[in-house]
Amino acid sequence: MSDPTPEVVPIWTLTTTAEMAMPPVKLDEAMSAGRLAELRSVLAVLAEAPVTTLEVRPKPRDIDTSRGLSFGSASPIAQQLSSFATQIPASGSAAKSSEVVYRMVVPAKVASQVSGGALNPMQSKAVAGGVHSALVGKKGIAAQATFVPVTASAATAGAMAVAAPLILLTVAAGASVHAEQQRKAAIERVTALLEKLHQDKLDDERNRLDGCRNAIDKATAVLLDRGNISSSLGLGPAVHVIDTAIAAAEHRAQGWRQALDGLPEGKVELPALTAAIEGIEDAGSEFYAHLELADLAVALKRRIIVLQAVEHAQQDEGNAFENFAAALKLDAQNLEKLISDLDDVRLRLSTLQLDRSHGFRDFTFSSSSVDRLLNTSQRLRDLGDGVSRPLGQSDIAIEIVQDSDGSVTVLPPTAAS
Structure with missing residues (x-):
């Protein structure tokens, strides 16, 4: 069996306030999923305000959007996401498609307040006790990702985009x-x-x-x-x-x-x-x-x-x-x-x-x-079986599917893997 094709995943670090400076965290040109998880942990400790991360990938053909909440292309969520899409590097695989999936990861310090402790991770059928994110197709994980940091203004690596309305909505x-x-x-x-x-x-x-x-x-x-x-x-x-x-x-x-x-x-x-x-x-x-x-x-x-x-x-x-x-x-x-x-x-x-x-x-x-x-x-x-099982202090991931007409569908949150 051949290895999955690598894909380049643009990633932004977002904050809710313009008064907060980026913690002294070095962002290389590319990072692995493990490095990205470490970055989120460091930001959760060092940042003065919660910092979310936003990823963008090509839309899988078999992703189920029927369970989500839809918004038109003129909605604030769709418009703000479109503004980020203009900053995607040309080498990014997401840039090749007009239909993409954004993945926003909300930090644990506020995730428990957002979810009410009611979210459950999606269980992996391949590994006992394992979990994965909701963004998987019927054939499993399609690629190994390389994450490329993107700034709000291509000025300096390590800058954060101020996106309070997008995060809130x-x-x-x-x-x-x-x-x-x-x-x-x-x-x-x-x-x-x-x-x-x-x-x-x-x-x-x-x-x-x-x-x-x-x-x-x-x-x-x-x-x-x-x-x-x-x-x-x-x-x-x-x-x-x-x-x-x-x-x-x-x-x-x-x-x-x-x-x-x-x-x-x-x-x-x-x-x-x-x-x-x-x-x-x-x-x-x-x-x-x-x-x-x-x-x-x-x-x-x-x-x-x-x-x-x-x-x-x-x-x-x-x-x-x-x-x-x-x-x-x-x-x-x-x-x-x-x-x-x-x-x-x-x-x-x-x-x-x-x-x-x-x-x-x-x-x-x-x-x-x-x-x-x-x-x-x-x-x-x-x-x-009906007893709530809170996740405790766990990051949550929210998938946002954007279609070619600009409309978006927000899917239910899951525990971030």
């Missing part, structure tokens, strides 16, 4: 599309449950929540195009519906945790568990529907928080990214408390040791009772 778009993926998954799960329940009240709760999506989509498009949100978009009523659902989820999570606190230590008899949490033994019960509705409310709230943070940051464009991260962190604290409570419920249920009833009249244990115990035990263990 890209990160906001990536966070928004990630939250939208969570919403889609949650609405699919809760819809499947409600089809079995035939509960009109829960149907209404689901429909009110899902009905907020159009207002959020419109407000997202307006803000990321640097417009102002007006009352005609209907975001205010949507926020009220979501906040009401969040309050209901908080109340339910508190009740579940209190019920679990009242269970005995060690093995728990199934009748005692079903008395504490009604419907826990039935996969189509209101308990599981309420759990999925809570996930749906959380996913929608994440999108609202991103919108509020963008609006706040754009009021002071001088330090947009810093304002964005601060607003996002502040608004997300209460939401993270709810997520933590829901994770606690799932984790405690998934680790319960269930036992059959040992009451005075329980002389026999029928096959149906055995099946009920085993099915409930498996169902509870499966709840552990």
Whole structure:
């Protein structure tokens, strides 16, 4: 098998403020992926403000853009990316194509605030435990890259481009599309449950929540195009519906945790568990529907928080990214408390040791009772799969696909490999 064809990847170092000087880091004419990773680590330590890196590669034929958020050629993101494209060296392989993929890597010191600890790395199928970036085709990695530093003005090697609006809009778009993926998954799960329940009240709760999506989509498009949100978009009523659902989820999570606190230590008899949490033994019960509705409310709230943070940051464009991260962190604290409570419920249920009833009249244990115990035990263990697994302080990568007509699609963030 022949080695992959080397490709030249232009790379920029971007900052959010013009007042920050480049740390004393030497940038050679070319560097490897390992050197680039070292550069990011050094910049994270030495730079006064977070420094992102931006790479550009030819667009793979089989990249999936259906899961992203699209913007027209006249959008601020597309225009600012186009301005960088004019600086690509003629020798760069990306310069040969009008369709490219930009990859922005956001430093770990702010990545946790951006992602909410909800991102998971894309797992490698080739190596157990390995991860890679989202920019891979069906045939795997197509080339070994050589990274060539590019400056905002070809003046001096080591200069940084000031790109606060681009960083803010890209990160906001990536966070928004990630939250939208969570919403889609949650609405699919809760819809499947409600089809079995035939509960009109829960149907209404689901429909009110899902009905907020159009207002959020419109407000997202307006803000990321640097417009102002007006009352005609209907975001205010949507926020009220979501906040009401969040309050209901908080109340339910508190009740579940209190019920679990009242269970005995060690093995728990199934009748005692079903008395504490009604419907826990039935996969189509209101308990599981309420759990999925809570996930749906959380996913929608994440999108609202991103919108509020963008609006706040754009009021002071001088330090947009810093304002964005601060607003996002502040608004997300209460939401993270709810997520933590829901994770606690799932984790405690998934680790319960269930036992059959040992009451005075329980002389026999029928096959149906055995099946009920085993099915409930498996169902509870499966709840552990829904527990959030934060990445901690990990850089995140956001892929931006630019087509020949100038339009761009921002893909969901992943952990930077």
